[in-house]
Amino acid sequence: MSTIVQLPVTLPLLPKGYKAPAFSPLSPATTSKLLPAGSAFIGHARRVLHQRTFDEDDAALHAEHLANGGAVVEEDDEDAGLGDEQEDKQLLMNDPKLWKSQDHYAVLGLQEFRYRATDEQIKKAHRRKVLRHHPDKKASGGGDANDDSFFKCIAKAMEVLSSPEKRRQFDSVDTEAERDEPDAKDTTPENFCELWGPVFELESRFSLKGPSPPLGTLDSPYEDVEEFYDFWHRFSSWRTFEMLDKEGNEGSDSRDEKRHNEKKNLAERKKHKTEDNARVSALVETAQKLDPRIKAHKASEKAKRDAKKAGGAVVDQKKLEEEAAAKAAADAAAAAEAAKLAADDKTVREAAKKVKAAAAKNVKKTRKAISAVVTANNYFATGSPAPSVVEGQLTELDLLFGALEPEETEQLKSEIDAQKDAQKIKAVIVSWAGKASAKVGAGKFKEFA
Numbered sequence: 001m002s003t004i005v006q007l008p009v010t011l012p013l014l015p016k017g018y019k020a021p022a023f024s025p026l027s028p029a030t031t032s033k034l035l036p037a038g039s040a041f042i043g044h045a046r047r048v049l050h051q052r053t054f055d056e057d058d059a060a061l062h063a064e065h066l067a068n069g070g071a072v073v074e075e076d077d078e079d080a081g082l083g084d085e086q087e088d089k090q091l092l093m094n095d096p097k098l099w100k101s102q103d104h105y106a107v108l109g110l111q112e113f114r115y116r117a118t119d120e121q122i123k124k125a126h127r128r129k130v131l132r133h134h135p136d137k138k139a140s141g142g143g144d145a146n147d148d149s150f151f152k153c154i155a156k157a158m159e160v161l162s163s164p165e166k167r168r169q170f171d172s173v174d175t176e177a178e179r180d181e182p183d184a185k186d187t188t189p190e191n192f193c194e195l196w197g198p199v200f201e202l203e204s205r206f207s208l209k210g211p212s213p214p215l216g217t218l219d220s221p222y223e224d225v226e227e228f229y230d231f232w233h234r235f236s237s238w239r240t241f242e243m244l245d246k247e248g249n250e251g252s253d254s255r256d257e258k259r260h261n262e263k264k265n266l267a268e269r270k271k272h273k274t275e276d277n278a279r280v281s282a283l284v285e286t287a288q289k290l291d292p293r294i295k296a297h298k299a300s301e302k303a304k305r306d307a308k309k310a311g312g313a314v315v316d317q318k319k320l321e322e323e324a325a326a327k328a329a330a331d332a333a334a335a336a337e338a339a340k341l342a343a344d345d346k347t348v349r350e351a352a353k354k355v356k357a358a359a360a361k362n363v364k365k366t367r368k369a370i371s372a373v374v375t376a377n378n379y380f381a382t383g384s385p386a387p388s389v390v391e392g393q394l395t396e397l398d399l400l401f402g403a404l405e406p407e408e409t410e411q412l413k414s415e416i417d418a419q420k421d422a423q424k425i426k427a428v429i430v431s432w433a434g435k436a437s438a439k440v441g442a443g444k445f446k447e448f449a
Helices: 039-050 054-067 097-103 119-133 135-140 149-161 165-173 192-206 223-232 254-291 292-309 318-342 342-375 386-404 406-417 422-440
Strands: none
Touching: 039 054, 039 223, 119 135, 119 149, 135 165, 149 165, 165 192, 165 223, 192 254, 192 386, 223 292, 292 318, 342 386, 406 422
16 A cells, blocks of 8 residues: 655745746747759659659650750769679569578679679679668659568678678589589590680689689690699688588577587588588599590600610600690591581480480579469468478478479479469469379478378
8 A cells, every 4th residue: 555755845935136037929820831842852753753663764864865965974883894683583582581592692683793793892782782672762662661571681692792701601502603514525635625624713713722723725834734733633622511501490599409400510511521522533533534635645655665665766755745646636536536427316315415404404493483482472371470380381392392303393383373372372382292292201291281
């Protein structure tokens, strides 16, 4: 029960000679008309009146300027040299929660540059994207100011690429920058340097000891060839695989679980590192076996030994090299003749190979598109989906993709695109998951069962 306490308070007396201040009467109310003015409002009104975007309005003003006899003014474009942006719908639908799987260079419009992009280019590209996709600007253009998913993707891309350590981690697993190893069957003495030089140049970006010596040409001195292969036999890579780490359960504070996940991730990194080192070693061994300069040198050394055994005759080095080169040319001619005889059969095989390669290249894009549809439909939940539902559906999608052939994945996407209702889309995925159960095992699909 509260108690009321009364305290005796006495106000101080006013000082002697105090006079109350005099206030002048308020002025009468008036009506004033406020008019919007300035170039910003005029531009906004023009875009609303003509229903244009910012880019369309800039293009219209430029065309009007030229039509009125204006000259083209070359300005110092801060974004010059950044290349053309490619913002397809799939890119704009990226889920910021899946930032580890997003292409940070593509988000900033730096697909052409990738690992060669400078810090200055990254800053300019980020500024350009922020100005274009800021939620406030989207609202002024009639869009949804609360839809800031892609803006968050831009912020995450800048966070990764502006940090030297995080950028190295991303570059280590950037599959878009990789180049396929040339086929040994397609390699001839004439095109060896042309086919294999770019492969080693790209691979050398991971070198801890600086840039690799160039592969050179067919006329390079043998000392340069030895130096090249000596470098690659002792190649040391800084490539890391932290970006492939699997995250623990969201919201879990268990120390044992965190230590367990960390131990598993460390083991996976070591495994990836071992596999990558083995891949580079196999690449070097294959190139060395196909290198016509090494073949010619071995033939020359063998001729020297044979001449010495024959009686110590004076060896004409130039003649030996010419004979080795002639032998290599003869071998190349024989190989070309054999390839010509089998041209028809090879054409059929190459056509089938190209079709299969194209399908394999597109399957990754198709999988991302299907995942984006699932994300766009709120993981088929009526409210906010639980983290376990999100993780379960994404895991089962990966399981389904692994069980389908490229052609089947394309067919799945076509059936999904034909549906507009979220539940019908889910029904299509459930149907395909049922077909794939025979391959992956019963009971593997729960969210799409």
